[in-house]
Amino acid sequence: MPELVVVGAGGFGREVLDVVDAIGPDSWQVVGVVDDGPTEKNLELLARRDVAYLGTLESLLAQRDAGSVTASHYVVGIGSPAVRRAVAERLDAAGLQPATLVHPTVTTGFDVTVGPGSVVCAGVRLTTNIRLGRHVHLNLNTTVGHDTVIGDYVSANPLASISGDCVLEDEVLVGVAGVVLNGLTVGRGSVVGGSACVVKDVPPGVVVKGIPAR
Template sequence: MTTAHRLERLVVLGAGGHARELVDAVHAVNAVRPTWDLLGVLDDGDRPTEPGPEVGAPYLGPTSMVGMLDARYVVGIGDGAVRERMDEMARRASRTPATVVHPTASVGRRAVLHPGCYVAAHATLTTDCVLGRHTHVNVGASVSHDDVLGAYCTLAPGARLGGRAVLEDGVTLGLNCAVLPGVRLGAWSVAGAGATVTRDVQPGSVVVGTPAAVLRRAAERVGTHRNVFGRLEVDE
């Protein structure tokens, strides 16, 4: 007698375009192998009680409800800083994050994905790379051998990392950005769309162009410090 596979209950935090893509990824996973019982989305914007089919899942209420639902969660928000805040809220409510990998993504057998990661359609992760907590690798982006990405990083569609690159927590790579092998980007730095990053970037900086040059340096980010895997390094 075959035992039926038990689906894991899941909610998506967010209901914008990024969340809709993530919801589609959940449906794509289920089409290959039923995995998730998608309860719906939680969002703090003005939403109708029953959103239209473009969302792909029922609207359940504001994100503060995450602790009231017996389900795992994934954050469908493109901004890494907002993902961090949502993650903190859900963690305080003792919820467990889920990891969603679109079935058309290519993930090497020795890649390590920490909780909450989202790997979108046609993205590529090769061997011995590490993705920190709630890092998002968007459509067609690629992560090469021995790359280490911290928590809450965001690779926009088409972004590419050479081997042995390091992205500290919260780094954002814009559309079609390229990072050369061995380059390190400091925490919460941003590389603009189409940039080619050829040398290390200081934390909080914004770099643009080819080769990438500093456009501005952001004020030091205040908040809980984490290491590259999203674990707390100081007391809350």
């Protein structure tokens, strides 16, 4: 059974542990959690579920070099797309492999591709002919419509609704209950605010909010 390190002791990192638990004990062995600045509360919550805190990212890499941690795979449970990319690139360079975690309640249609390092949480609905890039986070009850392409390091927060024929470029973040209407593109690094409704293409590197989103 492959050994897995989760990066991030915060809320989403612990939700990643829930996804691993739901997948089942025969799929992954969680070695522990890495975090550069965990709160006392987060450490307490990890201890309650009997998951080891392995220290900082630097200490993990040092432990791997020394042979005291032998985990082959990792997943980044950090919400920020830019931070997630930076962490993943360091771990890739160190020789770890990104794990792909899909909760068993997720439904998928025909020809759906989920990229390495991605986390797809409970209740997500993926219809047909969909592409998810590397290290994508689809939070609880997100829906993604037909023929949509989602780039690398994209985050969709709970109840986000991405319609058909959309393109979400790299490092996009869609807030809680955010909506992207059919056939639209959200440019790289842009943020769609919580409960916003995108009715026209969004350029790169901007924040849009409201109904309609602007």
